[in-house]
Amino acid sequence: MRSLDLRSSVAALCVTLAVATAAQAADFGKRPEAGFGRPIGEADLKLWDIDIATPSGGNLPAGEGTVAAGKAVYEAKCLACHGENAAGGPVYGTMVGGIGSMTKSPRVLTPGSMYPYAPILFDYVRRAMPMNAPQSLTADEVYAVAAYIYNLNGLVPADFKMNAQTMPKIPMPNRDGFIRDDRPDTRAERCMTDCKPIGTVADASKPAASGTAAAAGGTGNQVIMGDPKSGAAASPAARP
Amino acid sequence: MVEEQRTQTPAPGASPGSSGSSRRRFLVAGAAAGLGVAAGARAEELPVPASSLKMGAPIPPESYGMPIEFEAHVKRRRSDVFKNKQNYSDWSMTPLHQQVGIVTPNGLFFERHHNGVAKIDPEQHRLVIHGLVEKPLAFSMSDLMRYPSVSRFHFMECSGNTLTDWREPKAVTVQQSHGLLSCAQWTGVPLSWLLDEAGVKPEGKWVMFEGGDGSGHLRSIPIEKVMDDALLVYGQNGEMLRAEQGYPLRAFFPGWEGNTCVKWLRRIKVVTEPDQIRGETARYTDPMPNGKWRQYSMEMECKSVITNPSGGMSLKGPGLYEVQGFAWSGRGKVTNVDLTFDGGRTWREAALEEPVLDKCLTRFRYRWNWDGSPAKIASRAKDTTGYVQPTVEEIARVREIVGFVQHHNGIFPWSVAQSGEVANAIA
Structure with missing residues (x-):
């Protein structure tokens, strides 16, 4: 018994050492033979399965809403925090404008300027808004309030009918505004003596000693639904 | 060199605004008493403490233990920089300068x-x-x-x-x-x-x-x-x-x-x-x-910061201070931490305290003899992938730093004034 324990300890140690020298991967051991999950069907998850595949609009529910209906929903459920005409209120900043501001400073971030796919607004409003009663709006109400917000942003006309077919087709100005993670993007070295003193963000606007092209150093602040005035000033018509 | 820097006993870290820090008073008094004995001098006769003269508090029938009242100033705090207009989508922060060891309570x-x-x-x-x-x-x-x-x-x-x-x-x-x-x-x-x-x-x-x-x-x-x-x-x-x-x-x-x-x-x-x-x-x-x-930039890159001394603290005159801090990497283990005391012109290696674990806080230590002149101190970490923590200048050359920007893993300097005041020196 004792020698058996010893053998298995040695074996375990060898496994540990092998794993320690491997590049990565956690050593969690083998999955236990028994599983304790209980079968469930997709039909049982209808009320839970609320995420929208926003690029395609997959999983958008039936229903429809108009700009006019959305204005009424907005004024009843959203205005208290987000303000008149979604231009910013006591708690949050503007949800209108900023289109064309991504190469400017500040970048003004709104559903109109930032979202690459229109159904993002449906997914978010349904799961999280209004903050004091999430998931309380009907599908018709969510479509309607989305129609209202996108109309204020100049992305859909006043007579637009928002539904599962029309929503994914709205052309979004920031559709191609994203790149996937490509870090590491810095290559610092471990200098020990006679090093360049620690630089600042402002120093990055000056030409790099190594000849690296300096990134365009923005000077202003980016607005994240934070400043009603900046947002309102950006023209919704200024689309790229 | 590195081995010589390894600390055997915890040194008193200055802590900001801790007028009620009984620990620091205790350690300073202890150090003075020790010196007194070595020199054969007299300081003052120590009275028998009150705690030695009575029964302590009994064990309650059941309880969830809490820190003693003298540590009540050690708290999470919301941001002092942003004043959020609601506190539901909000955040609170760990007092890293008051943490000992690598585990956050x-x-x-x-x-x-x-x-x-x-x-x-x-x-x-x-x-x-x-x-x-x-x-x-x-x-x-x-x-x-x-x-x-x-x-x-x-x-x-x-x-x-x-x-x-x-x-x-x-x-x-x-x-x-x-x-x-x-x-x-x-x-x-x-x-x-x-x-x-x-x-x-x-x-x-x-x-x-x-x-x-x-x-x-x-x-x-x-x-x-x-x-x-x-x-x-x-x-x-x-x-x-x-x-x-x-x-x-x-x-x-x-x-x-x-x-x-x-x-x-x-x-x-x-x-x-x-x-x-x-x-x-x-x-x-x-x-x-x-x-x-x-998007989907979810890995946290190698980073470090000096927590003692750090912003808001005050050094009490020239002499020995143990510089301490944390280093970590989302890509593996920390292999080295270097410290500068002259704003980045020269660097020397700090000691890493075991355990040094994968994707885990690693504590570094260095015994610094402050000569009392103004200094700019900072730490720089390297991880098992060979990645070296950059300066904010190096990050700003490849990303757009406009306002509310995430993934700041830049080297973070603190200035130490002649008065001993320690302040944020990121720019």
């Missing part, structure tokens, strides 16, 4: 919620795994706790840690500049086991995690990470998760930004491509030159 672990702290009865809670799997499964908490468990020490850092301090000094203390960082021993079940049990279909390349809180917080994670070292966590530092950490269940992705570790986890869905929801496009993305945004 559960009551001091940083918080970030998107719609307040959910309260969930574990008896009622269900987790489901569905989407591109052979067998959709549901689990109760007691189902999950029947699996063999694993425990791992890992840091957790918010992607927004340090974001107030790119262009100019805004945070006064290291709690405000770096306190969206904590470290714990996490206990739970490997996610790969449960996904294998459900049977991921070949076309399942991403896995979506959704919380049962009022924000329905959701993130999509590549299947490779999920099957590598991801955990389904119910325990933290020897007890069940605190409510503000997602009780009774959260996801945990070692080394990845905190918001991927979805709290109050109720649903896991295997998909082909991420949903690209608001949190993956309009939030948790990084502004890049030419108007672009970098």
